[in-house]
Amino acid sequence: MEFVPVIVVPFVLALAIVPASQRLRPEHQGWGLAAVLAILFGWLLALLPTIGEQGAVSAAISWMPQIGLNLSLYADGLSVLFALVITGIGAAVMLYAGYYFEDARQVGRFFALLLAFTGSMLAVVMAGNLLTLFIAWELTSIVSFLLISFKGSDADARAGALQALIITGGGGLALLVGLLLAGTAAGTMELSDLLAKSDVLRSHPWYGAIAVLILAGSFSKSAQFPLHFWLPGAMAAPTPASAFLHSATMVKAGVYLLARLSPILGDTPLWNTVLPVVGLLTMLIGAAVALRQRDLKGILAYTTISQLGALVALIGLPEAAGIKAAMVGILAHALYKGALFLIVGAVDHATGTRNIDELGGLWRKMPALAGVTVVAGLSMAGVPPLFGFVAKETLLEAVIAEPLALAVVVLSATLTVAVAFRLIWDIFGGKSRARLPQEEHREHDSHHPYGDDAYDYSHIHTLPGPMTAAPGLLAGLSLIAGIGIGALVTPVVSLAIGKTVSLYLLPPDGINQAFVLSIAALAAGAAIFATRRVWLSWNLPGLPGGEQIYQYLVSRVEQIGDVLLRSQGGKIRYYLAAILLTVVALLSTAITRTTIIYPAEMMAGVASAADILEIVLLVLALVATLASILLERHLLAAMALGVAGYSIGGIFLLEPAPDVALVQFLIETLATVLIIIILARTSEEERRRAITRLWGQTNTGLKRDVLISVTLGVAVGFFALAAVNSRPTPNTIAAWHLENALPQVGVKDVVAGIITDFRGTDTLIEITVFGMAALGVLTMLARPNPGKTWSLFRRPETSESPIKDALQEDAERPEPVVYRSHFADPVTQLAAGLVLPFAMLIGLAHLLYAGAAPGDGFTAGVIGGLGVALWFVVYGYEETKRRLRWLHPGPLIGIGLTLAFANAILPLIFGREFLAFTPIDGFSLADIKLASTVLFEVGICLTVFGGVSAILEAISHPMEVEPL
Amino acid sequence: MNILFALATGIMFAMGVFQLLRRDLIKAGMGFYILFTAINLLFLAVGAYNGSVPAYVDASSRPAGQPSDPLVQALILTAIVISFGSYALLLGLIAVSSRRFKTVDSDELDQLKG
Amino acid sequence: MPNVLLIGPIFIPLAFAALGVTLSRYRTLQHGFGLIGGVLAWLSSIGVLLENLQGNILTYRLGGWPPPFGIVLVGDLLASVFAVMATTVVAAGILYALGCKDKCVRYPAFMPLFLAMGAGLNGALYTGDIFTLFVFIELMVITSVILVAISDNRLGLEAAIKYLFISAMGTLFLLIGIAALYATFGTLNMADIGRLLANDQRPLLAQAAAVLLMCAFLLKSAVFPFHFWQPDFHTTAPTPIGSMLSSVVVKVGIYGLIRMMTLMFTAEAPLIQELLIILGIIGIFFGSLGALRTYDAKRLLAYSTFGQIGFILVGIGWGTAAALSGALVYAVNHAFVKSSLLMITGVVSSRTMTKTARLSEIGGAGKALAVTSGLYFLGGLALAGVPPLNGFVSKVALARGGISAGHWLALGLVVGAGVITVLYMFRTWQWIFQQPPAGELKLKPVGDSPLAPALLIGLCVLLGLYAAPLLDIAARTVSQLSNPQLYIRAVLGG
């Protein structure tokens, strides 16, 4: 438990720093945070004895046991070694960063990110559960993304950040699956338990998949070839972040994971092949590419890649032979590479460039920094007595038995030496070529490294002391660690790998093979450095690397995306055709799997006169429907459709289903009227255009449509046939309804009973649908006319009307202001005057005797609406609205729905169910059954009445109708 | 009769689909309407019994005979109301389309793509 | 167990919608009704869920009629999980609408339509009657079509027309399926159908009915090849509506699929599952690649939904308990993430002069909006399944499902597609919030309020950090689903 604060503190500070940074100067923040991290460093050191005794300390909170995710922490020597690197380098970086930014507003955000990263990274190395580890792992990727694109206005930064995120995130996905598989195979996600299950895992059939996936994740994070390319791209991050994340810590997460899992998954042929091969390849390529880089950070990035390759290769050596060298390498690399990054940042800060070709002779201006660079650079080159030398020694020793590996290592080391010399000499040595910034106050994190000639050669930006001191500290540690290797480093490394190791600066038993090779590499490296003028001018062809593959893949994926999006062509016909074809295919598959039995009875012919009628009506309906298709003109098609609808009504009547027939007739009439209104609304020219295209379609198009419709028709026909023939007998439900309608809800019309009571909910929702549809039509088409809007309580119409604005653009077709109709002659007017009251009486009869006869609130509403429609037709819109002042469709819908819901809710008040049949006893007038249902019917009627008139009005007179 | 009903349903359905696939929105709207009519026919066909009298219960004057299935009738009624609501809404949309985009040709309603 | 709470999520919003239409002149009052209705629906759905967690399946007989003769609402865990998800998002959507500067939000019909849409959604989830399911779905469809048609975006009309046509197809399939079921069993009660289908003998039309219902549900969830309407419809909608459509409304199909496969068509389920895996994978790639290449930030999210639905389908297709519960967790988490992301995009686009989310016009528009930027980033993390947000939990739960099903190819594809999500989400984040705007980008001083998405993102964080309850509920849901007799007994008794 005692190490938990180490993880928690950075997160807490990350949250606190953003508000705090408003008040504190950046450098004070830097100092403060450095101090905190130093304290954490000390804390970790203090943990070492405990770990030495116990082997590991752990803590766990159950978090999401269902997915095997517990918040469990685990710290052994390996963890602490990494944690020391994190906090140690972190302290130096914090200190440095306090001086790095000039724009103080960015500092808080930057520190917050750095702290969040610190916490996440610590969590990675101290996670005790595979998923906890993964979470922390992903967090580091995310923070890295934010840090790389810290300067969001820089396109390269954004691209680099995204690329890094894709590669590490993609690797993360592989890792996740690998970890989940491992956890599933082992039955535990806890590291401590897994350690005991290594045999289970290694012999598990999934082992190969697990290993490959985990390796993929680790390699992506640790920038192994060919996934290495994101790391140079990540150099767009502010330099302190690069130093911290992209060299010292985050990129080592993969190494950590491999080291961590090596006892569990390692030492198998797969492991021992893949890791060395990939690692050594990466090591060589990284070193070689680094040589020819111009950007200082690019150079450092590639040497980092190279070094990471070495570490990976070491972990992959059989029987953990390389683990010691790996640990030493991690420490040494963190110290010198961290220092070098900070130095590069300082150089950039001072000179405004990171292009090595533009630099030189800076030692005169910045002697201290030059000194620091020499130390750090030599450590990188592996010059004794620096830590880097020790690291190189142990590395060579580890691979000494493998000739091929040894050759690669020596070659890489040689190249690294040359790079190190370049860094030292070409920046600080030789002639002064530094181009210096003209403006004092330019933003320091926004460099325009190349191509800008506006430099002043006379002035160098002075560096704040800590910008030299921070790398100096790390470089100094390189020196101290090298010299005091035995006392300082050995215990930590021993603890990390769990067995006592011996480390030495110079071979105790005289000059050995490794030492010789090391010195030889130095010499060869120096030679390469000396001849740099020659090989730098070579025009080497670039190798196709991972970056090209990445770009190719991304562009290919994007191309596929474009092709897919082309299917979204915008034409509804094709959408519908595709959908219908799919359904045809699926349905025919299903139907052909079904054996349909055709009983002889159903094939039997006509039984009675009613059957003849039914046949006639069916034929009529089909012919009329066909006519509605074949007739080009809309009006004619609409009339044909009306005939079809009436015929269907007749069929309903024969079934016999009088209630349905009634509704069918009414709805058919309404639909015909509506479509005529639409015809009047839409311009003839538009419609003619559409019509000519109906048959102007290509033959293929028509054939396709016919094919689709015929196949679907056949499928549905078969389906219907099967359905009809599988009527269940006896049907208990329908029988129940027939039995209970009269006794339970007091209706003779069983259909009415079902509609208002047994299935009242359907009706309630159905009229809501209807009302809402009407409101929708009203809202879409209506425009307010001030002074005409309905008002329950008096309230003046406000002048600003949202709808008016919204419809302004639609109102391009002006309405005729005055329209004198010749249609309204006395004959039609007299009829209208007689029909509407008659209609209302019929409606009322339907309403009040819904339970005894066809018709109900719905038909009453439609009848009322049609009556009003008649008035509209005969008297015209204005005159009708003048005569029927109470006709406010919107509120009618509202009141209707409210009444319907009141009917539903009222029974609740009386302690009965929602929508329960609630008769009002003791009341009977003219056989009218008074029950809550009447309220329902009235509500339905008003809703439908309002809805019908709303739809009619809004479509026919969109500009005049009141919106609601 | 059943086979006729099924046949009619299938034919009605096919015609509705064909009409639905027209470019002309008004015609396509009619297809929409035809399809729902076809569905109502189907529902009628699957009613529980081949009734010979309406589903009315009135002990005094009810004629003898098998009443038709009241439940499918109720379902058809609900379906009719809902489909009519949709149809009205569709016609409203077409009216607005004609006003806003000056077209009732569905192929010209293709600004949304990709 | 009879419980009156069940009617809350459906009928409280509807009643307020009715009142709202009546009092349409008083916008403040109406919007107040909206919020109250939304919150009450939310609370009652939570109440139902809590009651479920006591181990009860709640039922409510509407009108007091016994099933299978009357209509019964059933609140089992599956329905409750979806309903809580839905009511939460809808309440947030209403909250967003109150702070939304769109003109259409001020239309008198807006809030009633919104409430009715939410009610339709909840009704579809709670109903135990397949015909009533159709009715509720229609309520949802019609209201959403209107809400899209009246959008400030003039192309909303086009999208609405297209959806109305395509949705009609779904309605047809559903109705034909219902007709077949009624023809075969003479009942509409899903428990009753389940009971009758559980008999060993396969009736004539079971498969065809299953196919039709499946098609209807796939269409509602915009699964390939029924997806064409979705990107248009979800993106031209007003922000508060679009963020409902793409998050919860689209889940109705998922719910229906799970319901039909676990309660009714258990024998047909294996066949359907195979199909679902294929369609799901197609959807994942189609949606993700579409999101990668489309031209509009909202449309991108709609395509993303297309892909995310694919993930859920694959989970259902895998069919193991772990996979199914993973799919449930995924569905719930996706709802919160997607709605908040759409709202956040809406917040940004509400600042632009043309209220557009076109990437070509919105680049850099969010640079000054620090909070919004942070919210979008968190949303992106959640969508990409990055810990510690809820999306990560979904991803892990789903991946564990894949492992449990041993479906390696699908698992690989599903997980691999996550990279594309990362790419499009963070590229878009950079585009909107990081890069400098191209040329002169004029922005409005005020836009929509980011309060609602902030709350939802908070929920995403919470569900990421404290996911155990959701995982637990999902597991219990799946175990309840694995025994359809529980549902059948709760509804029909015996």
Next chain:
Amino acid sequence: MSDAANMLVQAGLTVMVILLLPCAYRVLSGPTPADRLQATDTITTLLIGIIVLLALLQDSSFVIDISLALAAFGLVATLAVARYLAEGRVF
């Protein structure tokens, strides 16, 4: 009603229904929209008669209610179409 009467009524009903076909022919063949409108109107009228006969056959007087509604609203459709033909608008 006696069986003979029943049969006669059925025969009448059959004739009435068959009469729908020529009307439908007129609706389809036109030639003018007015012809079709008039034929459609006649179909409505015939349907009213058919419904009454059905009511007689089914011995359910309430079925006549349907014809009442139909009588009222056939007119609405007819007038709407007529006005559209005459003036190019419905109202």
Next chain:
Amino acid sequence: MVIGEVVGLILLGTGVFFSAVGIIGIIRLPDVYTRIHASGKVSTLGIISLLAGTALMMPEATLKLIVLALFLLTTAPVASHAIAAAAYRQGVPRAGAVRDDLAARAERPATTE
């Protein structure tokens, strides 16, 4: 068979007959105006006679049938008139017309379809 039933059947037959006659007229007559004569009137006579017959055979529905008949009487001429007017305004030619007083009047605005 009671006498009411016989008379009812006769009336019913008359109704069917006149309906048929009207339909024949619809087919045979040369133009829309003359067809309106056939359909508007004969259908009326046909249906009313049919209603009367039904009323005799189903006495309990008499009132309803009377209302229906009255209603048909009110609406039938209106429909005929409206169709004729519409046809005239559309300029539907009058087959074999010997006289047209209306043509002398100023042209009405002719319109769609």
Next chain:
Amino acid sequence: MLFYMLLAVPMALIWVGITDRIMLDGALVGYGLSLGVLVLLRPQRRKVNWRRLPDQLVALAIYIVELFWDIVLSGVDVARRVLSPDMRLKPGIIAVPTQDPLESPIIAALSADVITLTPGELVVELEDNRVLYVHCLDVDATTATIDAEQARRIQLFGRIIGRSS
């Protein structure tokens, strides 16, 4: 109001007809509902002249009987034409003045209705409640009788609407 109360009586009768309940309570309900409908629709009120009322009703009855007779004649006439091989057509449109000095729209409307229901005639247009344009199957036959018939009808209509002649 009195006019409405009076008007509600035939409406209540219609209500009784359509609800099929020949009982007082039904009639009362119908009466009440009819009043409600009238209040909603507010048709133009007329003065009620109680003394003239019986005559009005008698005239109405005559009108209806004549109408029925005309319909029968009309049916037979058209049937004869339709069933004869050559249909004996001589169609045309003739102008018929309403002969109503007050040019009442109601009278014009009633005239048009009756003409349309009588043999071989069909009103195509009304001009300012003054002239009816009548399409007839046989121009000669109609021209011969129509003006005299119209004069008689105007008398009857005047009585029906209670106009003092």
